[in-house]
Amino acid sequence: MSSPNNSKDKNNKYHRILEAAVKVFARQGFRQSTVSQIAKEAGVADGTIYLYFKNKDDILVQFFAYKTKQVFERFRAAVDGADRSLDKLRNLIRRHLEEFQRDRNMALVYQVETHQNSRLAEAQIKEMSKMYRDLISEIVEQGQAEGCIRKDLYFGLVKHFIIGAVDEVINTWLHSDGKYDLASMAEPLVDLFVQGIGTRVETGKNSADGSL
Amino acid sequence: MSSPNNSKDKNNKYHRILEAAVKVFARQGFRQSTVSQIAKEAGVADGTIYLYFKNKDDILVQFFAYKTKQVFERFRAAVDGADRSLDKLRNLIRRHLEEFQRDRNMALVYQVETHQNSRLAEAQIKEMSKMYRDLISEIVEQGQAEGCIRKDLYFGLVKHFIIGAVDEVINTWLHSDGKYDLASMAEPLVDLFVQGIGTRVETGKNSADGSL
Amino acid sequence: MSSPNNSKDKNNKYHRILEAAVKVFARQGFRQSTVSQIAKEAGVADGTIYLYFKNKDDILVQFFAYKTKQVFERFRAAVDGADRSLDKLRNLIRRHLEEFQRDRNMALVYQVETHQNSRLAEAQIKEMSKMYRDLISEIVEQGQAEGCIRKDLYFGLVKHFIIGAVDEVINTWLHSDGKYDLASMAEPLVDLFVQGIGTRVETGKNSADGSL
Amino acid sequence: MSSPNNSKDKNNKYHRILEAAVKVFARQGFRQSTVSQIAKEAGVADGTIYLYFKNKDDILVQFFAYKTKQVFERFRAAVDGADRSLDKLRNLIRRHLEEFQRDRNMALVYQVETHQNSRLAEAQIKEMSKMYRDLISEIVEQGQAEGCIRKDLYFGLVKHFIIGAVDEVINTWLHSDGKYDLASMAEPLVDLFVQGIGTRVETGKNSADGSL
DNA sequence: CATGAATGAGGGTTCATTCAT
DNA sequence: AATGAATGAACCCTCATTCAT
Numbered sequence: 001m002s003s004p005n006n007s008k009d010k011n012n013k014y015h016r017i018l019e020a021a022v023k024v025f026a027r028q029g030f031r032q033s034t035v036s037q038i039a040k041e042a043g044v045a046d047g048t049i050y051l052y053f054k055n056k057d058d059i060l061v062q063f064f065a066y067k068t069k070q071v072f073e074r075f076r077a078a079v080d081g082a083d084r085s086l087d088k089l090r091n092l093i094r095r096h097l098e099e100f101q102r103d104r105n106m107a108l109v110y111q112v113e114t115h116q117n118s119r120l121a122e123a124q125i126k127e128m129s130k131m132y133r134d135l136i137s138e139i140v141e142q143g144q145a146e147g148c149i150r151k152d153l154y155f156g157l158v159k160h161f162i163i164g165a166v167d168e169v170i171n172t173w174l175h176s177d178g179k180y181d182l183a184s185m186a187e188p189l190v191d192l193f194v195q196g197i198g199t200r201v202e203t204g205k206n207s208a209d210g211s212l
Numbered sequence: 213m214s215s216p217n218n219s220k221d222k223n224n225k226y227h228r229i230l231e232a233a234v235k236v237f238a239r240q241g242f243r244q245s246t247v248s249q250i251a252k253e254a255g256v257a258d259g260t261i262y263l264y265f266k267n268k269d270d271i272l273v274q275f276f277a278y279k280t281k282q283v284f285e286r287f288r289a290a291v292d293g294a295d296r297s298l299d300k301l302r303n304l305i306r307r308h309l310e311e312f313q314r315d316r317n318m319a320l321v322y323q324v325e326t327h328q329n330s331r332l333a334e335a336q337i338k339e340m341s342k343m344y345r346d347l348i349s350e351i352v353e354q355g356q357a358e359g360c361i362r363k364d365l366y367f368g369l370v371k372h373f374i375i376g377a378v379d380e381v382i383n384t385w386l387h388s389d390g391k392y393d394l395a396s397m398a399e400p401l402v403d404l405f406v407q408g409i410g411t412r413v414e415t416g417k418n419s420a421d422g423s424l
Numbered sequence: 425m426s427s428p429n430n431s432k433d434k435n436n437k438y439h440r441i442l443e444a445a446v447k448v449f450a451r452q453g454f455r456q457s458t459v460s461q462i463a464k465e466a467g468v469a470d471g472t473i474y475l476y477f478k479n480k481d482d483i484l485v486q487f488f489a490y491k492t493k494q495v496f497e498r499f500r501a502a503v504d505g506a507d508r509s510l511d512k513l514r515n516l517i518r519r520h521l522e523e524f525q526r527d528r529n530m531a532l533v534y535q536v537e538t539h540q541n542s543r544l545a546e547a548q549i550k551e552m553s554k555m556y557r558d559l560i561s562e563i564v565e566q567g568q569a570e571g572c573i574r575k576d577l578y579f580g581l582v583k584h585f586i587i588g589a590v591d592e593v594i595n596t597w598l599h600s601d602g603k604y605d606l607a608s609m610a611e612p613l614v615d616l617f618v619q620g621i622g623t624r625v626e627t628g629k630n631s632a633d634g635s636l
Numbered sequence: 637m638s639s640p641n642n643s644k645d646k647n648n649k650y651h652r653i654l655e656a657a658v659k660v661f662a663r664q665g666f667r668q669s670t671v672s673q674i675a676k677e678a679g680v681a682d683g684t685i686y687l688y689f690k691n692k693d694d695i696l697v698q699f700f701a702y703k704t705k706q707v708f709e710r711f712r713a714a715v716d717g718a719d720r721s722l723d724k725l726r727n728l729i730r731r732h733l734e735e736f737q738r739d740r741n742m743a744l745v746y747q748v749e750t751h752q753n754s755r756l757a758e759a760q761i762k763e764m765s766k767m768y769r770d771l772i773s774e775i776v777e778q779g780q781a782e783g784c785i786r787k788d789l790y791f792g793l794v795k796h797f798i799i800g801a802v803d804e805v806i807n808t809w810l811h812s813d814g815k816y817d818l819a820s821m822a823e824p825l826v827d828l829f830v831q832g833i834g835t836r837v838e839t840g841k842n843s844a845d846g847s848l
Numbered sequence: 849c850a851t852g853a854a855t856g857a858g859g860g861t862t863c864a865t866t867c868a869t
Numbered sequence: 870a871a872t873g874a875a876t877g878a879a880c881c882c883t884c885a886t887t888c889a890t
Contacts, residue, residue, distance in 0.1 A: 013875095031244070046860090046877065046878095047877065048874080056860065056861090086410075114327075117238075149411065150411050164378070165372070165376040174329070192369065192373050194408045194409055247885060259851055259887080262885095268885065451753075455668070470856065471884080480882090541664075542668065574833055574835050587804055588802070589801050592804075599753075616789075617832060618832045618833055621789060680871080681871060683865085
């Protein structure tokens with residue numbers, strides 16, 4: 001927060017380019033964005049980009065490396081901010097939605113790039129995904145120990161079930177021009193995860209002969 | 213609409229290009245694919261593409277228009293193939309997974325393009341999404357009437373909750389090189405939708421004062 | 425000499441570009457020449473270059489591959505056009521000077537590129553050089569058998585001695601704007617090779633204690 | 637001309653840059669070398685180069701101006717170190733080979749740049765060449781007066797005949813990674829210059845009706 | 849209908865040179 | 870004097886689209 005000032009300047013320009021890039025990527029997608037556009041948005045010359053980034057691809061990679069770390073730390077903190085598993089889950093999802101709502105450009109880039117098949121930031125994305133899945137695993141295991149989460153679950157599926165739903169909710173919000181409050185979806189979403197859409201008319205037996 | 217072979221040839225070539233395009237798109241994504249590659253894959257000259265498609269973008273649009281119709285009809289049939297709501301849901305999701313497993317190229321293109329922000333086939337994708345959401349709405353409403361689906365549901369959310377989860381399960385399968393059987397995920401997925409991950413230790417009352 | 429006409433057109437354009445390139449290279453050197461300049465000189469679009477050549481470097485490589493073959497065949501013919509070794513040498517050198525005088529652009533490119541240290545057409549140049557040295561070896565050996573060429577010669581050196589002198593004579597002509605007749609240098613050059621600059625006042629003994 | 641350390645520093649840096657430049661040029665050729673590389677090799681900042689040189693081209697020009705003077709003085713001394721013409725010639729050529737063997741980087745740059753058609757150091761190179769040719773002229777004239785060099789020589793040709801052969805011998809050595817002793821080529825080379833490759837079977841008369 | 853050679857605008861990247869510090 | 874971050878013109882190459890055959 002107070003390295004000389006050369007470091008600050010440097011950081012300034014580095015981050016300025018990064019933010020500009022994300023803004024441009026969010027608008028047009030990575031491939032359709034040009035280095036010139038990014039330079040213009042950042043208010044620097046084209047060549048300047050290459051003082052801070054190896055090439056165009058590197059901008060995306062650096063972006064993910066940077067966001068991965070930052071966002072994950074906040075997710076971790078959210079989870080650690082509660083004791084009981086379901087509260088942890090609720091905190092995680094609320095934080096997730098909050099973060100993506102707060103930084104819409106990041107959210108847009110994230111949504112697009114994580115669904116590409118030739119992913120440039122492959123490593124970063126895989127790492128981030130894994131961290132997220134691990135967080136959920138942790139919560140689900142604790143919940144099972146606490147007795148509030150079913151034990152007859154197909155583990156791998158549960159993770160994707162949750163991630164996918166959250167993702168889609170974010171995606172829908174992004175495509176709706178972000179007019180409503182995304183974070184407020186956290187509670188109902190968790191409710192769906194936990195209770196499902198089915199009624200409890202069925203006796204406990206039913207849950208026992210569960211499909212899987 | 214059916215001069216003996218002229219029309220058939222035309223259709224042949226049209227569809228040959230379409231299928232070739234999807235194969236190429238699946239490999240490299242739409243933007244990274246070149247018209248030449250598609251022409252080569254289809255066994256026609258570059259210029260021939262432009263006899264059947266307005267431009268490169270149009271190939272993607274036509275592809276979605278074509279698949280939308282085709283796939284939706286199958287989804288509709290799957291739903292109609294059952295009487296009770298939960299069976300309809302199960303059928304729909306199983307058919308969804310089956311179709312995407314059967315045509316991996318289509319699945320790849322679909323997954324990527326539906327998550328782009330500057331979507332070329334915007335209209336087609338929106339239409340397809342809407343049809344899908346309508347199918348789910350229909351099922352949920354029927355389920356509520358039947359009493360097997362909760363009435364205290366945030367409607368819009370339920371749809372995305374289901375779509376997102378299915379999407380992510382497909383996505384994961386695609387990125388795992390499709391080594392396992394995707395369709396077999398239908399049952400456990402529906403189970404999660406209906407029952408949630410929570411235990412039923414809690415009495416029926418609990419479900420009534422549910423989180424939302 | 426009479427493939428359909430598509431082949432002729434193709435050849436036409438291929439050779440047009442090649443000739444244009446050599447003209448431009450001769451003017452400014454390879455590195456300083458731009459693809460656009462070549463295209464303009466050839467009367468084609470920039471992109472057209474890439475239909476016939478893999479990249480800019482390839483133009484130079486192809487040029488050498490083409491000229492190597494052509495020129496060498498003529499050298500070979502010149503040598504074969506005489507019986508006695510010294511006549512062969514005279515013929516070779518005269519033909520060499522004639523060819524380079526006839527195609528000044530080729531000569532310029534050749535002189536420059538064969539003296540680069542990072543030679544693009546390395547393989548071609550090495551091959552051409554070797555062929556030339558082999559021709560000379562052949563002649564010298566025959567001359568020794570005939571008794572008109574000294575037997576106490578440092579073989580490797582003789583070749584470079586001859587090649588170097590011819591090269592420099594060409595080089596000087598090129599830099600003098602080619603105002604005088606290069607081919608007429610053949611006779612005096614061969615005379616120098618054979619007789620040296622020394623006088624024969626010295627007895628035969630002298631030649632026996634020769635420096636090497 | 638000699639403020640204690642200011643001038644020395646300046647000279648130091650000037651020469652450091654010059655030597656660094658030659659090292660880099662020898663590796664990659666002039667055009668392919670970047671100012672940054674030279675600065676790095678010299679251990680100075682990019683901008684510093686421009687305190688000592690007008691621009692990149694000027695580095696090469698200065699290099700030749702510097703070497704021209706230095707090398708020529710040594711050539712002059714070598715020639716002056718003998719009395720008889722053939723000894724002068726032998727000394728000159730030995731010194732030439734020695735100098736180029738001693739400073740391989742210089743030799744590489746020299747070989748490449750003197751063969752460029754758009755020569756940056758045109759003036760310097762021409763001057764150097766002229767000095768060299770003048771040395772040879774001087775020697776040949778003296779030899780003719782002494783009676784040991786033929787009088788029926790095409791003067792201009794003799795010079796290029798000698799320069800070219802020496803050049804090519806150096807060139808070959810450079811491209812052979814300098815594994816053998818270049819200087820030892822002096823004697824055999826001079827022998828070839830003087831005696832030629834022909835046998836002396838022919839009587840003195842023969843040399844009189846010589847080819848030219 | 850079909851072809852595929854030709855086009856040329858546009859993009860990523862390099863690097864000589866400048867200038868504020 | 871010295872620095873090195875910043876500049877932006879210029880280059881090589883790709884590829885969607887056209888059009889003469």
